[in-house]
Amino acid sequence: MKSPFSKINRILPVHIVILAASLFLCARAHAQLPQYTLYVSSTAVPGSTNSGSSWANAVNCSTQPLFDSFLQGCTGTNGGYTFMLSSGTFYTLGVSGSWGAKTNWQFDGMGETGTGGSNSTVVELAGVTYSGTTLYTSESPQNWVNTVIGEDGNYCSGIEVENLTVDCGWLDFGTYVSGSFTVPASGSNVTLTVANSAWASNALSIYPFAFIQRTDTNNQEIIGDYEIISVPDGTHIVVQNLNGPYNLGAGNNVATSGSDVYIGPAIDTCGVAIGAENCLVQNVRVMDSGAPVDEAPGGIFVGFNGNPTIDSYPFIYAAGNVINNCTLNDVWGEYGWGISLWSNNATWGDTGIFTSGIIENCTINLDGYWQGIGGYGVANTIYENNTISNCGYGWFMDTGWNTNVEILNNTFTNNGQGIFFGGGYVGGWTDFNVSGNTINVSNGAAGLTTNGEVHESSFSGNQILAVSSTSGGTGIYVNPYNTDENTYSNNVISSNLNNYIPESAGIGFNNGNQSGGPVTVLGLSGSAPLGNAALTGGTNIFTGGNTFNGGTTFGGLATFNGGLLSTGSNTFSGASDFSGNATFGTTADFDSGDIDLDGNSSSAVDFDVSGTSEWADSTSVVSGSDYQFNLYNAQTNSSAMTVDGATNNVTFYGGITDYQNPGYGMTIEPGNYGAMSIGANDGTYCWIYTPDNDRSLFLRSGSSSTSGMTVFIQNPVAISYDSTTALNISANTASGARFLDLFGSGESGGIDANMRLTVQNLETGTSGVIISSTGSVGDLYQRTNGAAGSVLYVKETGTNTTAGWDPVVTVSSTAANLSCTILTGSTTFSFGSIAASKMATDGTVSFPGATTGDAVVITPPNPLVTSTENVIFDGIVTASGTISLRAHNVNTAATTVQNGSYGITVLHY
Secondary structure: OOOOOOOHHHHOOHHHHHHHHHHHHHHHHHHOOOEEEEEEEOOOOOOOOOOOOOOOOOEEOOOHHHHHHHHHOOOOOOOEEEEEEOOEEEEEOHHHHOOOEOOOEEEEOOOOHHHOOOOOEEEEEOOOOOOOOOOOOOOOHHHOOOEEEEEOOOOEEOOEEEEEEEEOOHHHHOEEEOOOEEOOOOOOEEEEEEOOOHHHHHHHOOOOEEEEEEOOOOOOOEEEEEEEEEEEEOOEEEEEEOOOOOOOOOOOEEOOOOOOEEEEEOOOOEEEEEOEEOOEEEEEEEEEEEEOOOOEEEEEEEEEOOOOOOOOOOOOOEEEEEEEOOEEEEEEEOOEEEEEEEEOOOOOOOOOOOEEEEEEOOEEEOOOOOEEEEEEOEEEEEEEOOEEEOOOEEEEEOOOOEEEEEEEOOEEEOOOEEEEEOOOOOOOEEEEEEEOOEEEEOOOOEEEEEOOOEEOOEEEOOEEEEOOOOOOEEEEEEOOOOOEOEEEEEEEEOOOEEEEOEOOOOEEEEEEOOOOOOEEEEOEEOOOOEEOEEEEEOEEEEOOOEEEEEOOEEOOEEEEOOOEEEOOOEEEOOOEEEOOOEEEOOOEEEOOOOEEEOOOOOOOEEEEOOOOOEEOOOOOOEEOOOOEEEEEEOOOOEEEEEEEOOOOEEEEOOOOOOOOOOOOEEEEOOOOOOOEEEEEOOOOOEEEEOOOOOOOOOOOOOOOOOOOOOOOOOOOOOOOOOOOOOOOOOOOHHHOOOOEEEEEOOEEEEEOOOOOEEEOOEEEEOOOOOOOOOOOOOOEEEEOOOOOOOOEEEEOOOOOOOOOEEEOOOOOOOOOOOOOEEEEEEEEEOOEEEOOOOEEEEEEEEOOOOOOOOEEEEEOOOOOEOOOOOEEEEEEEEEOOEEEEEEEEOOOOOEEEOOEEEEEEEEEO
16 A cells, blocks of 8 residues: 655655654654554444454443543553444544543544445544633634544644544534524524523533524524523523624524524534644544634644643654545534644744645535635645535635645635635745646635735646636735745636736736636736736736736736836737836737836837837827837837937838727827827728817828929729818919819829819810710710800710710790699408409499599508409599499409408599
């Protein structure tokens, strides 16, 4: 079998390896001492001598007094004991039973309950001891009086617990509320009807505090902390609301159904609490533990507790501890610890003691209030391949000094916080390696949080994933308090999770989402390499030289007080302020916002535009009083654009080309004389316009209106207009200049100085003889000196000839005034069957107002016929007020016309 200690040395520095070697030699020396094996039975064995020498002579520990007195008597071996525990349940008062595990004690059962079968071993807490007289009294770990398997002192070594279930029995120590009640106000009383009040009578004069909680599988709501005021009888308890931190609010109704609301003593229980070195807990399940006191131990604790300034102890490092393949489930209370390594004495001084070891392959499934796995005061420790679900915190550490810790390949699901560590202790968390973990983030939860005082640590290769596309929450959150030299790289973070790295220094961030795109970072600041992030909100302040390795988008205000080197494809879409030197590589994009350049050096900002660098937005403004701004082309080893801050001169070397998405363009604003925008409106049309309504667009060649130079407009051009002036073209008419010349396809035309239009199909002249040789049928000719009948000509015949032109003669006449009255009505007809090519009539219809000669329109019903179409309906006024209706079958076969309502419209003149 592979040793569970085999991984310990893989992360240890040299001095720790040497120390571990010395501890190993010490452990070997212990192993050479006698190790006594005793067989222990949960039932009486007939004929047994109770010597424990074999299963046939197993020690009878069938009751709590027998089990506890047996263990209490195991002393003075100059070695250790191995207790082979039979299947079945052993009852104990644990630490309260006046025994505790000593150095080299080993408990080995038949298997924990989760392995199935009947050969499982259970060690169950049979009762509780009340400690303290005030709720929330702190109990030091070595005095956890309701611990099932605990140590005998602070400095034990070689304790092992394997192959069994530890049942803390928390729900067995109270009772159930049998009637509904309303939560009283803080300090007020309520009388509860319960199944049995005996436990409350016992606790009343010793420790009169109760805890109430639902026990539904899907609803473990905390009702909270209460004080027992009186016990009127066997089924009633009077309690007072202490308004604890997790108490349900006053006025809420607590409905009960059967045994779904528990009330019992507000005491903590713990499954296994041993230490301090070379301890092993393996294949152990801890269940039904309770922790109504904040941060109370509840599951499995291995570590060191002591005061090195007044105590003596046989080692300087609590090393070699292993918790492997253990399970924790069905826990109760407010805020307990699950599985942890710990030391209450870890400092950087020579007298401090760290705990080290491995927690691996464990499964923790709690109720949403507890801390799943973690510890404090640890060094050279590995947490690997654990599965943690439904906890308040999946992996948690906020206390003590901790260094050289690896958190590897764990899975966290549906926890309030996935991984959380750090706090207000100076230098408290150093050299952490968080890698390969999968953190599934529920809506509103956080994946990975460092809460200050985290140094020289690496966070890489983790997957922080929202449980659904609609889930929101936080991927990575960094508290900047005294935090430096940490790197966050190659993590996969869902794109709908925000990442917070505010006001920090020494942060390296290079991560992506599931598609390899950027992730969102809010409020990043500091001096560190950054890549593949979307900084979309807040104010981003960089106080030192920064390097961006590519894929970074700035959406908020980015302020660079100490320079910048952009080496990859980075986008600056928010306002950017550069007060030091900044150099941009081949793909730096400024998509929106202002660019403020306040550098005092000769080259505050340099752009390499040999690639695809962009600086484009209609609102972009470059401002500053003393700077030199260069767009630099590395291919030609020369500048493409230079801005001289001292003189406000802008020099372009070469043309200006703007490439951007539809709806964006380029704004040119020369001084105080207005502005011009050039861009694309919708991807189809290009436009040039003034951004306001106070200025006109003026195009002119040369320095004056009489320069004689030409403005050329080539290729097909369309001019759109609004409700005011469409187009204003002025010409120097004094010199006979034409307004407009048009050229295309070998033809010419335009508008002359007298504003007369000539185009290919419209000519103007004074000749009485048509001289056009290119006229085609339909062309027009206007004779400006013609008389009536000889002014307008149209070409009616011939192509490219002077023949075929005929004058257009106008005739003056006056039309008679006509008035028409429209009369409408309807009637029902039944034409029936109509023979082929025949007309049928239904007689006459009375229609007042109709007179002979009026036009009649008939509107048939729909559908019209049952066999075929092609039936024509008409009507005729046969006499004043009388209309005859007719149907004409134009088919070659008889057809039947549908019976229905026919509309009649009469045009009466």
